[in-house]
Amino acid sequence: MGKLSLYLVLGFGILYMIMGNKSNKISILTNENMVDYNAKTMVHSIAVSATNLACNEIFLNGAWDEGFVNVPFNGGYVNANVQVLDPFRNIRKLTTSGNYGGLNKTIEVIFQPSNFSKFAYLSISDPTNLYWSNNDTIWGPFHSQGNINAYRHPVFKGKVTTKGYVNFYENEILDAPRFCGGFESGVSLTFPAASLDILKSLANSNGHLFSGKDTVYLTFRMDSINFKYEYSANETSVLASYFAPNGVIFADNSVILLKGTVKGQYTIGCSGTLPKGNIYLDDNITYNTDPTVDPESKDLLGIVSKNNVLITNNEANQSSIDIHASIYCEQGGFGAGWQEFTEPNGNINLLGGIQNYCQVQIGIIQGTQILGFNRRYNYDERLMIDSPPGYPSTGQLEIVSWCE
Amino acid sequence: MGTNVILDIIGSIIIAGILMLSIFRVNNSSTEDLYKGTGNLVAQTNLATVVQILETDFRRIGYCADWKKIPVPTEAILNADSAGIRYLTDVDKDGNVDTMYYYFDPLTDIPGTPNPRDRFLYRVVNGETPVGVNLGVTQFSLEYFNALGSKLSFPISDPREIFTMQIDITVEDVAAYDEKYQTIFWRQIRMAARNLFNR
Numbered sequence: 001m002g003k004l005s006l007y008l009v010l011g012f013g014i015l016y017m018i019m020g021n022k023s024n025k026i027s028i029l030t031n032e033n034m035v036d037y038n039a040k041t042m043v044h045s046i047a048v049s050a051t052n053l054a055c056n057e058i059f060l061n062g063a064w065d066e067g068f069v070n071v072p073f074n075g076g077y078v079n080a081n082v083q084v085l086d087p088f089r090n091i092r093k094l095t096t097s098g099n100y101g102g103l104n105k106t107i108e109v110i111f112q113p114s115n116f117s118k119f120a121y122l123s124i125s126d127p128t129n130l131y132w133s134n135n136d137t138i139w140g141p142f143h144s145q146g147n148i149n150a151y152r153h154p155v156f157k158g159k160v161t162t163k164g165y166v167n168f169y170e171n172e173i174l175d176a177p178r179f180c181g182g183f184e185s186g187v188s189l190t191f192p193a194a195s196l197d198i199l200k201s202l203a204n205s206n207g208h209l210f211s212g213k214d215t216v217y218l219t220f221r222m223d224s225i226n227f228k229y230e231y232s233a234n235e236t237s238v239l240a241s242y243f244a245p246n247g248v249i250f251a252d253n254s255v256i257l258l259k260g261t262v263k264g265q266y267t268i269g270c271s272g273t274l275p276k277g278n279i280y281l282d283d284n285i286t287y288n289t290d291p292t293v294d295p296e297s298k299d300l301l302g303i304v305s306k307n308n309v310l311i312t313n314n315e316a317n318q319s320s321i322d323i324h325a326s327i328y329c330e331q332g333g334f335g336a337g338w339q340e341f342t343e344p345n346g347n348i349n350l351l352g353g354i355q356n357y358c359q360v361q362i363g364i365i366q367g368t369q370i371l372g373f374n375r376r377y378n379y380d381e382r383l384m385i386d387s388p389p390g391y392p393s394t395g396q397l398e399i400v401s402w403c404e
Numbered sequence: 405m406g407t408n409v410i411l412d413i414i415g416s417i418i419i420a421g422i423l424m425l426s427i428f429r430v431n432n433s434s435t436e437d438l439y440k441g442t443g444n445l446v447a448q449t450n451l452a453t454v455v456q457i458l459e460t461d462f463r464r465i466g467y468c469a470d471w472k473k474i475p476v477p478t479e480a481i482l483n484a485d486s487a488g489i490r491y492l493t494d495v496d497k498d499g500n501v502d503t504m505y506y507y508f509d510p511l512t513d514i515p516g517t518p519n520p521r522d523r524f525l526y527r528v529v530n531g532e533t534p535v536g537v538n539l540g541v542t543q544f545s546l547e548y549f550n551a552l553g554s555k556l557s558f559p560i561s562d563p564r565e566i567f568t569m570q571i572d573i574t575v576e577d578v579a580a581y582d583e584k585y586q587t588i589f590w591r592q593i594r595m596a597a598r599n600l601f602n603r
Contacts, residue, residue, distance in 0.1 A: 019438060023434075023437060026438070026441035026444075030445050030448055037455075040456065157478070159478070159601055172552070176552055176554070178565055179550060179552065179567070180478055181478035182600065384603065385471075400471045400602060400603065402467065403497065404463045
């Protein structure tokens with residue numbers, strides 16, 4: 001009886017030891033599982049932090065390519081390496097990695113120079129009483145150097161940045177804008193002082209530079225460009241690609257009167273002190289291949305002025321104007337700016353973007369009638385990835401791809 | 405054979421019975437614990453697997469190795485609701501845009517598993533025929549927030565408004581001892597896909 005009891009106790013003891021061992025293993029595996037997930041989360045956080053640190057260095061100094069090697073960070077190590085993928089276009093790739101608990105995580109970020117042409121609308125100095133309302137839908141990237149005044153949920157389809165903040169007409173519930181491409185406040189973006197000098201230099205090197213002319217009449221006729229210096233003079237016609245091989249045409253200390261049909265990629269620039277430095281649109285200026293019809297269209301136009309880009313008050317523009325271009329006004333704005341508006345003038349049918357210092361009047365409201373123009377602005381989405389030759393750059397790099 | 409002997413035998417039988425019952429009970433309890441532990445481990449492993457796949461995939465919403473192929477990243481989410489999301493990405497980083505579709509079928513029980521609540525969470529790339537992998541997911545839901553942090557109500561009319569998302573997942577073991585299923589819940593509070601607001 002005594003022996004039997006001993007065998008019984010021993011038998012069950014062994015059985016429970018085996019079961020206990022298995023139970024312990026399961027507990028250990030469960031813990032390992034949790035620890036493994038925690039380590040993966042940690043290494044990801046460390047890698048993202050390293051990427052943010054490196055991105056900050058690049059935003060402070062676009063030429064930063066030193067990287068860092070095995071820098072201790074939050075219990076792990078971080079590395080960063082900057083590689084120039086395309087020296088001509090300054091495309092850069094940042095590769096960062098985080099190491100933690102024997103795990104490694106790599107993140108790749110690609111940068112390219114940021115160009116003003118990507119903005120559907122950019123304004124440095126908007127009137128304080130300008131409100132974006134529920135009747136407004138803005139497609140493409142948007143920046144305001146002031147505040148964004150919102151009235152009853154305006155819609156912004158692209159990314160919105162502002163140096164200031166969103167100012168609601170009444171309160172957030174009634175007025176909050178719909179940001180469909182993200183929103184970032186505290187972003188300062190001003191026009192670089194040397195933009196037009198760079199454009200002039202490009203025109204002088206392998207484009208075409210007009211100098212010593214008060215006025216330049218410029219008409220695009222697809223493959224050719226016609227120009228003259230006086231209204232009554234005869235036009236000179238030249239092959240566009242021969243006239244400005246790099247696509248940059250600049251009139252120094254002058255006024256440009258522009259119209260026509262653009263085939264290819266060009267940027268028209270104009271400098272000078274008022275009343276010079278203005279570009280007037282004498283008639284429609286459109287692409288030979290309309291990108292809204294054929295998205296493969298390669299036609300692209302930039303209009304860059306020191307002061308204003310204005311719609312000429314002439315017979316051709318009395319009943320609407322079509323403009324295919326990205327427009328940049330360093331010290332002025334885009335609009336009509338006529339001394340008086342006597343009748344409805346139809347629409348400004350713009351396909352492109354506007355980056356200006358301030359707004360210029362396009363019409364007036366008289367009673368219930370609008371005299372002047374209505375805005376019909378459409379964003380040319382090709383400007384998200386492409387820009388007219390020599391178009392002013394923000395001087396900063398922007399992230400175009402982020403791979404975790 | 406006297407009365408004492410009979411009493412000894414009866415006593416021994418009673419004590420042995422009590423002992424055996426105790427042993428069976430302990431054995432039963434140990435087995436249940438073992439099953440629970442194993443079930444917990446399986447469910448936890450499954451959850452970690454699902455979560456890691458989801459996190460990797462969702463962080464690549466709007467990503468393409470040839471970034472010019474998704475010129476407007478905010479348009480990368482094609483449609484989104486509480487049980488699924490369809491978006492553009494580049495699954496194998498080959499520079500070709502792929503369409504990824506995650507969705508949860510809350511109605512159809514997975515055949516062949518004792519758990520009546522487990523469902524397939526489908527991951528469909530480029531419209532392939534959906535193939536379900538049973539990882540014991542019993543609940544999967546998504547919520548979306550705009551750039552100002554406000555929750556978007558369903559149906560979402562414009563997926564471009566999505567700035568961050570919340571992911572909720574519950575995983576149970578597909579089979580359990582005495583139908584006592586182990587439940588594990590995971591929530592990612594504000595998941596942001598970095599490429600959505602690059603530019």
